[in-house]
Amino acid sequence: MARTIKKLSCQDCIYKLHCFHKLTSEELDLIDSNRVELTYRKGEIICKQGSFASNILHVSEGFSKIYIEHNDKNLILKVVSSKDLIGLPSIFNNNVFHYSVGALTDISVCSINTSIIVNLIRENSSFAENIIAEINKNMVQYFDRFISLTQKQSHGRIADAILHLSNDVFFSQEFEMPITRKDLAELTGMSTENVIRILKELNNDRILSIDNKKIKILSPELLHKLSEFG
Amino acid sequence: MARTIKKLSCQDCIYKLHCFHKLTSEELDLIDSNRVELTYRKGEIICKQGSFASNILHVSEGFSKIYIEHNDKNLILKVVSSKDLIGLPSIFNNNVFHYSVGALTDISVCSINTSIIVNLIRENSSFAENIIAEINKNMVQYFDRFISLTQKQSHGRIADAILHLSNDVFFSQEFEMPITRKDLAELTGMSTENVIRILKELNNDRILSIDNKKIKILSPELLHKLSEFG
DNA sequence: CGCGAGCTTGACGTTGTTCAACTAGAGTGG
DNA sequence: CCACTCTAGTTGAACAACGTCAAGCTCGCG
Secondary structure (H helix, E strand, O other), rough: OOOOOOOOOOOHHHHOOHHHHOOOHHHHHHHHOOEEEEOOOOOOEEEOOEEEEEEEEEEEOOEEEEEEOOOOOOEEEEOOOOOOEOOHOOOOOOOOOOOOOEEOOEEEEEEEEEHHHHHHHOOOHHHHHHHHHHHHHHHHHHHHHHHHHHOOOHHHHHHHHHHHHHHHHHHEEEEEEOOOOOHHHHHHHOHHHHHHHHHHHHHHHHOEEEEEEEEEEEHHHHEEEEEEEO | OOOOOOOOOOHOOOOOOOOOOOOOOHHHHHHOOOOOEEEOOOOOEOOOOEOOOOOOEEEEEEEEEEEEEOOEEEEEEEEEEOOOOHHHOOOOOOOEOOEEEEEEOEEEEEEEHHHHHHHHHHHHHHHHHHOOOOOOOHHHHHHHHHHHHHOOOOOHHHHHHHHHHHHHHOOOOOOEEEOOHHHHHHHOOOOOOHHHHHHHHEEEOOOEEEOOOOOEEEEHHHHHHHHHHH
């Protein structure tokens, strides 16, 4: 499950991670020498909600999901992209993971000790700024999800989920989902059966073209309308 | 609506605001001399979602609500207590309010220019830490609300709303709500009528004692059970 | 005294869940 | 190579939870 061969350097990832931009090359080297590269297989759990958050993670390859567990039911907050850091909400806040993270595909993960990040926050105020910016960006993203799941009916929620995948994860109108119908259900807060029924409708109405996991957005306009008023 | 007579000093509020603890007295004076005290009447809007967030606010007296507007329907994120700062999610993040804030009662508000806070974050890393801690604390609180509104049925959601008021706002098992049934509906993501029906049930089942706006928690155990499994 | 806002109640309709059954494909072992 | 099993996906029918609508109530205020 875990290997410690380093294939990448932090310089390779810097363009993905906005909050690393303001680090000096010495600071980046500090991170580089205090991280491990791990690989996980599809289905494995990377962080367990409630466990000690001694590391901040970055998924450099593959896809994963951030989800909250509650009474055997999960709520997926987001599908993680390579622009995301995992574990920021735990900083200065109990040092416990407030969500779980699971691998949707085989993935490569960089694990950086939280204390390193904390020291950089203390010593480099521009980095602290960027961390705050990052946390706040996520906060607002979660606000949108909050609205989606509490104020919209199923069609709107599915539209939001598809748009999230298209805009934040795959950066394309056409993609192959690494997630199951059940995951889609946990992303939209509804039952698997209902997800299937609504995907079928969207397919019939030629808003999406769906072939199992392959999704193509045929009518972005209608999809946005569904998201807005659904 | 707004008066600029200063009745308080920041020293009076410091015990309420955890993230001010690490400020030196000079820094506190800096805030003190760069803030205005305002009063708002019940029903007035303090921040409008989407407007420029040039100030961070602190409600020193009275009650207010933070809510997200979407298509003429509101979702109340929380009822603000004197321990809360308003506007943190806007820092380093568009400088736009991502939610609206409304006065539930007549209130007194301190308004501090965001640039002052930003400078302090840059210059005092302990303060930056505390700001991050504060933002993250809110994030986790919102996670709980997220679970409440998406995974629980009405009884559980009402239980959560009552517990929020009791634990985070009034710090008592018995309180007089400053909010209407409609507000309760917007706090729980359900219809006003349903709120009323469920409050009545909880009253009949002797879990709560409800006399119009006066609420007394009779059985905290059952209320927690509802919150957990409702 | 009358008006309006907030509150309450009952009847009814809709949305979405649950349950049960069935299908398809992938992996396993004889 | 063929059962067997397991998981994911799909479908239909019954049901429950909740929202909507319409009406009436209460109380504070002008």
